[in-house]
Amino acid sequence: MNSLVHQRCRVYTTEKVTIRILEEWCKGCEICVDVCKKHCLAMDILGKVKVVNVEACNKCLLCDVLCPDFAIAIE
Amino acid sequence: MFDYHEYFRSEMMPHMWCKGCGNGIVLKALLRAIHRLGLSKDRIAMVSGIGCSSRLTGYVDCNTLHTTHGRPLAFATGLKLARPELTVIVITGDGDGLAIGGNHLIHTARRNIDLTCLLFNNQIYGMTGGQLAPTTPEALFSTTTPYGNIEPNFDACRLVQAAGGTFVARGTVYRAIPLEKLIAEGIQHKGFSFIEVLTTCPEIHGRRNKLGTPAEMLQALAKTTLPTGVIHQASGPEYTEAYDGIIAKAQGRT
Numbered sequence A: 001m002n003s004l005v006h007q008r009c010r011v012y013t014t015e016k017v018t019i020r021i022l023e024e025w026c027k028g029c030e031i032c033v034d035v036c037k038k039h040c041l042a043m044d045i046l047g048k049v050k051v052v053n054v055e056a057c058n059k060c061l062l063c064d065v066l067c068p069d070f071a072i073a074i075e
Numbered sequence B: 001m002f003d004y005h006e007y008f009r010s011e012m013m014p015h016m017w018c019k020g021c022g023n024g025i026v027l028k029a030l031l032r033a034i035h036r037l038g039l040s041k042d043r044i045a046m047v048s049g050i051g052c053s054s055r056l057t058g059y060v061d062c063n064t065l066h067t068t069h070g071r072p073l074a075f076a077t078g079l080k081l082a083r084p085e086l087t088v089i090v091i092t093g094d095g096d097g098l099a100i101g102g103n104h105l106i107h108t109a110r111r112n113i114d115l116t117c118l119l120f121n122n123q124i125y126g127m128t129g130g131q132l133a134p135t136t137p138e139a140l141f142s143t144t145t146p147y148g149n150i151e152p153n154f155d156a157c158r159l160v161q162a163a164g165g166t167f168v169a170r171g172t173v174y175r176a177i178p179l180e181k182l183i184a185e186g187i188q189h190k191g192f193s194f195i196e197v198l199t200t201c202p203e204i205h206g207r208r209n210k211l212g213t214p215a216e217m218l219q220a221l222a223k224t225t226l227p228t229g230v231i232h233q234a235s236g237p238e239y240t241e242a243y244d245g246i247i248a249k250a251q252g253r254t
């Protein structure tokens, strides 16, 4: 992500993967939560996505590809 | 890693599509296809009509034209004739491209002009108020069919193939990586390329017809009985080249 957008993301990271969430763009559709077979994601009380298990992420990229709002990125 | 944000007009983002709307997934696939082909933003022109999907041209940092309802193919034809060196991509919806602009669609296909047309099929007129589209399945409800739709719907791909389009494909937002590949193939094809994208309108269409959550609507697309992938590919004279031939003849150069 370009640096400006980058700074506004919430970042979850391990040696294998970095998950960035651009919370202000997340509309809370829950598509990413549903498609993640590893149960890495969940909704918070404000209806925004959060990462609950970054260790389990196997970088399948499904959430990254299917989020309609450009709000989640896997690196 | 690929960064979508490089392709945006940042002051226009985030986009206005509803929560869970499939249009954002198509936009992603399109940007990845453009990136994959290594096309420069300055060499692309995107032309759209009116409707939810047609808002796309406001967000991308290419040369863009947001035109009148149903007419993007007519504007794109003029643009391509004047600037044949540009890669011209047309963004339209099922209401825009098949109903209001249906006549433009068949004649653009017939001419085989080198445009790539992405038709977002979400089965409804979303932005204009949830009216029946020619793609709304039978028995479903819309604001103009409160007792259920009695009209058979269109198969857009068969229509374009019959009219003379030389690249006809169908993808879904559920299978977004194959969709990206279809878009890239369509852009590379010389002649009229038509890609119907089965997408979702969870807000106006999904709610009224109780089609489930945005994720359930996406997953339902995997079960479509319509053929997907490249449906038809052929070669034939391309319109701007044929037109150049006519100019040369008129100028006495041939």
Ligand code: SF4
Pocket: A025, A026, A027, A028, A029, A030, A031, A032, A033, A048, A049, A066, A067, A068, A069, A070, A071, A072, B020
């Ligand atoms: S898919 Fe995108 S917009 Fe939807 S909940 Fe997940 S991060 Fe938010």
Ligand code: SF4
Pocket: B016, B017, B018, B019, B020, B021, B022, B023, B052, B053, B122, B126, B127, B200, B201, B202, B203, B204, B205
């Ligand atoms: S009305 Fe439907 S198609 Fe339009 S933005 Fe909302 S969900 Fe998408």
